[in-house]
Amino acid sequence: MIEQLKSIAEKALRDLESISTLESLEELRVAVLGKKGSLSEVLKGLGSVPAESRPAIGAAANEWKRKLEAALEARRTELEESRLSVQLEQERIDVTLPSRLAHSGSLHPITQTTRKIIQVFARLGFDVTTGPEIETEFLNFEAVNIPKDHPARDMQDTFFAGPGVVLRTHTSPVQMRSMREKGRWPVRILCPGAVYRCDDDATHSPMFHQIEGLWVDHGVKMSHLKGVLEFFAREIFGSDSKIRLRPSYFPFVEPGAEVDVSCFNCSGRGDDGCRVCRGSGWLEILGAGMVHPRLFEMAGFDKQAAYSGLTGFAFGLGVERIAMLLHRISDLRLMYQGDVRFLSQFRA
Numbered sequence: 144m145i146e147q148l149k150s151i152a153e154k155a156l157r158d159l160e161s162i163s164t165l166e167s168l169e170e171l172r173v174a175v176l177g178k179k180g181s182l183s184e185v186l187k188g189l190g191s192v193p194a195e196s197r198p199a200i201g202a203a204a205n206e207w208k209r210k211l212e213a214a215l216e217a218r219r220t221e222l223e224e225s226r227l228s229v230q231l232e233q234e235r236i237d238v239t240l241p242s243r244l245a246h247s248g249s250l251h252p253i254t255q256t257t258r259k260i261i262q263v264f265a266r267l268g269f270d271v272t273t274g275p276e277i278e279t280e281f282l283n284f285e286a287v288n289i290p291k292d293h294p295a296r297d298m299q300d301t302f303f304a305g306p307g308v309v310l311r312t313h314t315s316p317v318q319m320r321s322m323r324e325k326g327r328w329p330v331r332i333l334c335p336g337a338v339y340r341c342d343d344d345a346t347h348s349p350m351f352h353q354i355e356g357l358w359v360d361h362g363v364k365m366s367h368l369k370g371v372l373e374f375f376a377r378e379i380f381g382s383d384s385k386i387r388l389r390p391s392y393f394p395f396v397e398p399g400a401e402v403d404v405s406c407f408n409c410s411g412r413g414d415d416g417c418r419v420c421r422g423s424g425w426l427e428i429l430g431a432g433m434v435h436p437r438l439f440e441m442a443g444f445d446k447q448a449a450y451s452g453l454t455g456f457a458f459g460l461g462v463e464r465i466a467m468l469l470h471r472i473s474d475l476r477l478m479y480q481g482d483v484r485f486l487s488q489f490r491a
């Protein structure tokens with residue numbers, strides 16, 4: 144029986160050498176040392192062996208078992224280590240590969256330009272205020288001195304949202320709302336927001352953005368308007384920018400002006416082929432003027448006070464127009480198409 148045990152154990156030790164996976168190692172262990180393994184099977188015959196030889200057989204069996212277990216364990220450790228090193232090799236990370244860039248969003252050029260402009264006027268003490276985009280026909284027109292028969296009210300220009308209700312065609316009604324709400328002066332506000340007109344081509348969109356400015360107080364003069372706008376032009380278009388005022392008409396101001404800034408591309412020289420100003424040296428950027436006294440009346444200001452030196456100036460600018468000039472964007476419609484190839488160029 145001892146011979147039998149020895150040959151089983153020796154064969155198992157030999158088999159062990161050619162084993163190369165943890166799975167077949169386990170199979171071998173079960174086949175030899177398992178409950179129904181070859182070693183156990185032999186030992187089942189122990190009962191029929193004479194009592195005096197049993198201790199020697201038992202000792203030999205235990206010795207072989209111990210040896211086999213130690214050998215199996217050693218082999219297991221070896222196999223586990225090599226499996227791990229294969230795994231490490233296969234899963235190795237190549238730290239020299241270029242990384243995939245995370246996409247990050249950014250503020251829309253219109254938002255960026257609006258904020259930039261607000262920052263400039265905030266330094267002069269202007270407070271930001273807003274009004275509704277759906278406005279009464281009264282505040283959008285009458286209250287800012289645009290009479291019933293004014294061509295801007297034409298169905299072609301204005302979106303009517305219902306009887307007496309329009310999508311505001313400019314931010315000027317916010318002037319009136321602010322003066323009425325406060326009920327007194329001084330008023331020094333900036334009103335950014337969307338406005339709507341029945342227009343649609345490469346330079347006009349049915350929705351665009353304006354920023355309205357209003358400064359009302361005793362002693363506000365046209366020279367203040369000019370100084371404030373010059374400061375604005377220098378901050379936005381460069382420190383050597385100049386402005387010029389051309390007489391113009393807006394019902395809510397008197398006198399009124401259109402304001403041009405010297406071309407930042409050709410430094411106002413009006414170079415022959417300048418793509419920005421097309422050779423004129425000037426860029427039209429906004430409308431402005433001295434607040435028409437009728438607006439103070441409409442605001443409900445005390446008549447006496449209103450006519451004893453209360454003055455003000457107002458201006459209104461198109462944000463898209465300024466963003467297009469600054470970034471040399473040729474088609475307004477790019478602003479609204481949401482194309483990331485366009486928008487990602489404005490990442491700060």
Ligand code: PHE
Pocket residue numbers: 312313314315355393396399430431432457458459460
């Ligand atoms: N509301 C005018 C427009 O939309 C702009 C403007 C505002 C002009 C204030 C003068 C004073 O065209």
